[in-house]
Amino acid sequence: MTRGSGRGGSSAAPRSVDVARLAGVSQKTVSRVFNDEQYVSAEVRRRVLEAAEELGYRRNNAARALASGRTRSIGVVTLGTALYGPASLLMGVERALRDTGYALRVVNTMEGDPAGITGAVDSLLDQGVDGIVISEPIDERGADGADALRVGVPVLVLGAPSPVAAPTVLTAGDGADLMARAATEHLLELGHLTVHHLAGPQRWYAARDRLEGWRTTLAAHGRDVPPVVEGDWSAASGYAAGRELAADTAVTAVFAANDDMAIGLIRALTEAGRRVPRDVSVVGFDDVPVAAYVTPPLTTVPQPFDAVAQEGLKRLVHTIENPEADPLPASDPPVDLVVRSSTAPPPHRTTPGRGRRATAPSRAAAPAPPPANGGHPTPR
Amino acid sequence: MTRGSGRGGSSAAPRSVDVARLAGVSQKTVSRVFNDEQYVSAEVRRRVLEAAEELGYRRNNAARALASGRTRSIGVVTLGTALYGPASLLMGVERALRDTGYALRVVNTMEGDPAGITGAVDSLLDQGVDGIVISEPIDERGADGADALRVGVPVLVLGAPSPVAAPTVLTAGDGADLMARAATEHLLELGHLTVHHLAGPQRWYAARDRLEGWRTTLAAHGRDVPPVVEGDWSAASGYAAGRELAADTAVTAVFAANDDMAIGLIRALTEAGRRVPRDVSVVGFDDVPVAAYVTPPLTTVPQPFDAVAQEGLKRLVHTIENPEADPLPASDPPVDLVVRSSTAPPPHRTTPGRGRRATAPSRAAAPAPPPANGGHPTPR
DNA sequence: TTGAAAGCGCTAACAG
DNA sequence: CTGTTAGCGCTTTCAA
Numbered sequence: 047m048t049r050g051s052g053r054g055g056s057s058a059a060p061r062s063v064d065v066a067r068l069a070g071v072s073q074k075t076v077s078r079v080f081n082d083e084q085y086v087s088a089e090v091r092r093r094v095l096e097a098a099e100e101l102g103y104r105r106n107n108a109a110r111a112l113a114s115g116r117t118r119s120i121g122v123v124t125l126g127t128a129l130y131g132p133a134s135l136l137m138g139v140e141r142a143l144r145d146t147g148y149a150l151r152v153v154n155t156m157e158g159d160p161a162g163i164t165g166a167v168d169s170l171l172d173q174g175v176d177g178i179v180i181s182e183p184i185d186e187r188g189a190d191g192a193d194a195l196r197v198g199v200p201v202l203v204l205g206a207p208s209p210v211a212a213p214t215v216l217t218a219g220d221g222a223d224l225m226a227r228a229a230t231e232h233l234l235e236l237g238h239l240t241v242h243h244l245a246g247p248q249r250w251y252a253a254r255d256r257l258e259g260w261r262t263t264l265a266a267h268g269r270d271v272p273p274v275v276e277g278d279w280s281a282a283s284g285y286a287a288g289r290e291l292a293a294d295t296a297v298t299a300v301f302a303a304n305d306d307m308a309i310g311l312i313r314a315l316t317e318a319g320r321r322v323p324r325d326v327s328v329v330g331f332d333d334v335p336v337a338a339y340v341t342p343p344l345t346t347v348p349q350p351f352d353a354v355a356q357e358g359l360k361r362l363v364h365t366i367e368n369p370e371a372d373p374l375p376a377s378d379p380p381v382d383l384v385v386r387s388s389t390a391p392p393p394h395r396t397t398p399g400r401g402r403r404a405t406a407p408s409r410a411a412a413p414a415p416p417p418a419n420g421g422h423p424t425p426r
Numbered sequence: 427m428t429r430g431s432g433r434g435g436s437s438a439a440p441r442s443v444d445v446a447r448l449a450g451v452s453q454k455t456v457s458r459v460f461n462d463e464q465y466v467s468a469e470v471r472r473r474v475l476e477a478a479e480e481l482g483y484r485r486n487n488a489a490r491a492l493a494s495g496r497t498r499s500i501g502v503v504t505l506g507t508a509l510y511g512p513a514s515l516l517m518g519v520e521r522a523l524r525d526t527g528y529a530l531r532v533v534n535t536m537e538g539d540p541a542g543i544t545g546a547v548d549s550l551l552d553q554g555v556d557g558i559v560i561s562e563p564i565d566e567r568g569a570d571g572a573d574a575l576r577v578g579v580p581v582l583v584l585g586a587p588s589p590v591a592a593p594t595v596l597t598a599g600d601g602a603d604l605m606a607r608a609a610t611e612h613l614l615e616l617g618h619l620t621v622h623h624l625a626g627p628q629r630w631y632a633a634r635d636r637l638e639g640w641r642t643t644l645a646a647h648g649r650d651v652p653p654v655v656e657g658d659w660s661a662a663s664g665y666a667a668g669r670e671l672a673a674d675t676a677v678t679a680v681f682a683a684n685d686d687m688a689i690g691l692i693r694a695l696t697e698a699g700r701r702v703p704r705d706v707s708v709v710g711f712d713d714v715p716v717a718a719y720v721t722p723p724l725t726t727v728p729q730p731f732d733a734v735a736q737e738g739l740k741r742l743v744h745t746i747e748n749p750e751a752d753p754l755p756a757s758d759p760p761v762d763l764v765v766r767s768s769t770a771p772p773p774h775r776t777t778p779g780r781g782r783r784a785t786a787p788s789r790a791a792a793p794a795p796p797p798a799n800g801g802h803p804t805p806r
Numbered sequence: 807t808t809g810a811a812a813g814c815g816c817t818a819a820c821a822g
Numbered sequence: 823c824t825g826t827t828a829g830c831g832c833t834t835t836c837a838a
Binding site: 104127 | 492514516549665690718721
Binding site: 452467489 | 807808809813815
C-alpha cells in the first residue's frame with residue numbers, strides 16, 4: 047500500500063510530512079505550528095504556513111483523533127421535529143459551539159422510535175464524541191430506571207433531568223416552572239379568579255414543568271386548580287381542546303403550554319363565539335415569530351434558547367477540558383413575559399357565580415397592549 | 427506510552443485485539459465480523475460477537491477513518507435559523523441519513539457571516555466528511571464567480587444552484603417555481619384579474635424561484651405583472667408590506683412567498699379594514715403547522731421537505747459510494763396546494779376599472795373550504 | 807475460511 | 823527551539 051499509485055503523482059491529499067519536506071523542517075514542527083504550540087520561531091512558523099498554503103494542506107482529523115484520543119466533536123440528541131422550541135435550541139447549540147472549536151454531530155430521536163434516546167446516545171458514542179448534549183428528552187422505558195445507559199463522556203441535558211448515567215451530568219434550561227408562574231400570575235393580576243391550563247404532552251419534562259409552575263402558582267394564591275386539558279403541542283390539539291373549553295363559560299383565562307396550541311385554542315374559542323380577550327384571555331409559551339401577528343396578537347412567554355444553549359455548552363466544554371475540576375455552576379435563565387392583546391381583565395360576571403374577587407389583585411386593569419408588532423422589531 | 431498505566435487494569439476502552447484474544451481468533455477476524463465481510467464461519471462469528479459483548483467493545487471510528495480514508499459522515503450546511511423551511515429540511519436530512527449508515531455533521535452559516543457558505547464548507551472539509559449537503563444557500567460574494575471554493579467531495583445542493591465547485595454536484599428541491607405557479611393559478615382561477623406577490627428576500631434562490639414562477643404564470647395568462655413587494659420571510663415584514671398593499675384597492679389577491687409573511691400580511695389587511703378573503707385573497711407557502719388555525723385558515727402550498735431530502739441524499743450517497751458511476755437522475759417533487767379559507771373569488775367591482783374578465787377561467791367559484799383542520803389530521 | 811504484516815497521518819513523550 | 827521515536831486501533835494487502 048505505497049500511497050499514490052507508484053509514480054510520484056500529486057493525486058492524494060498532502061500530509062504533514064510533505065509540508066515538512068517543503069519547508070525544510072521536521073514533521074513534528076509542522077504539527078507544532080498547526081497546534082499553536084509555543085517554541086516555534088516566527089521564521090520557521092512562516093515557512094511552514096507558506097508551504098502548507100502552497101500544498102493546500104489540511105490536517106487529517108481522523109489521525110488526530112486517533113493519536114490524541116479526542117475527537118473534538120460534541121454530539122447532540124434532538125427530537126426529529128421542526129417544532130419551534132427544539133429547533134431553536136438546536137440552532138442555539140450550534141451557534142454556541144462554533145466559538146469553542148468543537149464540531150457538531152446530530153442525531154434525532156423520533157418519538158415512538160424503539161431505540162429512543164438510548165439508541166441515539168449510543169450511536170453518538172459509536173461515532174465518537176467528547177461530550178453529549180441531550181435536548182429536551184421525553185420519558186421512555188428505563189429513562190431513570192436501573193437500565194439507564196452508562197455513558198463515558200460528560201453529558202449536558204437541556205430542560206430535563208438526565209435520562210442517562212454519566213461521570214458528569216450537567217443540566218440547563220430547566221426554569222420552565224418559573225416562566226409558567228409568570229404567565230399564570232399575569233392572568234391572576236388581570237383579575238381572573240383562576241386560570242385553566244392547556245398542557246403539553248406529559249411525557250415531556252418541559253410540559254410537566256410548565257404544568258407544575260402553573261399549579262403551584264394557583265395554589266400559592268389560594269385559587270381553584272381546574273382540571274388540566276392535555277394537548278400534543280400542535281395547533282390541531284389546541285383547537286380540539288378549545289372546543290371543550292369553549293363549552294364551559296366559567297373559563298375566563300387559559301395558559302397554553304406553547305404558542306401553537308394557543309393559536310389553535312383561540313381559533314376554536316372564536317368559532318364558538320367566545321371572543322379573545324374579551325370573554326377569554328389566553329397566554330401562550332415560546333413567543334414564536336408569528337405570535338405578534340396572529341389575531342389577536344398573543345401574550346406569551348419567550349424562551350431564552352440562545353442563553354440556555356450558550357451557558358450549557360460553556361459548562362460542558364469546561365468539564366470536557368477540565369475533567370478533574372469542579373463543574374461550572376449553573377445560573378438561572380431570565381424570566382420574561384410579552385404582553386400583547388390576547389389577555390384582558392375577565393368579563394363582568396352576569397351570573398352571581400361563586401366568584402367574589404377573593405384575593406383580587408390590586409392591578410386589575412390590563413396593561414396597555416403594545417402595537418401589533420409588540421416585542422418584534424421589524425427587521426429591515 | 428504503553429497503554430493502561432502498567433498494571434493490567436481494565437480502564438481503557440477495549441480494542442479489537444482484546445476481543446480477538448478473548449474469542450481465540452486473530453484481530454483481522456474480528457474486523458471481518460464487524461464489517462459483515464463474508465468468509466467467516468458462523469461459529470467464529472458467534473464467538474467474536476460474544477466476546478465483544480462481554481468486553482463492551484465498540485469500534486474506534488477515528489482508526490477506521492484513518493485506515494480506510496472514509497469518514498462515513500456527511501456534513502450539512504444550514505442557515506442558523508429555526509425558520510420552518512430550513513429547519514424542516516435539516517430534520518428531513520437527518521431522517522434520510524439514518525438509514526444510510528452515515529453520521530451527520532452540521533455547520534451553520536449565519537446571514538451576514540463574513541465567512542459565509544464558503545467558510546462553513548471549509549470547516550466541514552476540515553472536520554472530514556465524505557459528502558456535503560448545502561441547504562438553501564443564499565447569494566454571497568463569489569457565489570458563482572471565479573473564486574468559488576473547490577471541494578473534493580460530492581456535493582448536494584438543496585433548492586439552489588451550487589455555490590461551490592466539486593467533482594460531482596447534485597441538486598434537488600428546486601421546483602419552487604412550479605409550486606408558485608400552482609398558487610398563482612389558483613388565484614387566477616378564482617377570477618382575480620391579477621395577483622400581487624409578496625416576495626422573500628431576493629438573495630435567496632428560493633425566493634427568486636417563487637417570484638419567477640409567479641411572474642411567468644401571470645405572463646402566460648396575459649395578465650398584468652404588478653410591482654413586487656419584498657419581505658424578509660418574517661411576519662413582521664409581511665405586516666409592513668400589508669400596510670402598503672392595503673392602501674391600494676386594486677389589490678384583490680396576494681401570493682406570499684411564505685406563510686409567516688402571509689400571516690403578517692393578513693393582520694395588516696384586517697386592521698386596515700380589508701377583509702380576507704372577501705376583499706383580498708391570500709395564498710401562503712410552506713404550510714406551517716399553524717397555517718390551518720390562524721384566522722382565516724390559510725390557503726398555502728406545502729413543501730415536500732422529506733421527499734426532497736430523502737431523494738437528494740439517496741443520490742448523494744450513491745455518488746459517494748460509486749464515484750465512477752453516473753449519478754442517479756433527479757425526479758420532480760410533487761406539487762401540492764392546500765385550499766383553506768383565505769382565498770375566495772374577488773369582490774364585485776363597483777368601479778368600472780380596466781378589468782374585464784379577459785381570459786377568465788371557467789371555475790370561478792371557490793372550492794368549498796375544508797373544515798378548520800383541513801390538511802392537518804389531528805395527531806392522537 | 808483464516809492470519810500476519812504493514813501502514814493510514816497524526817500526537818506524545820523524551821532527547822537534544 | 824527542534825527532532826526522534828513510538829505508537830493510537832483499525833483496514834488493507836498478501837499469504838496460507
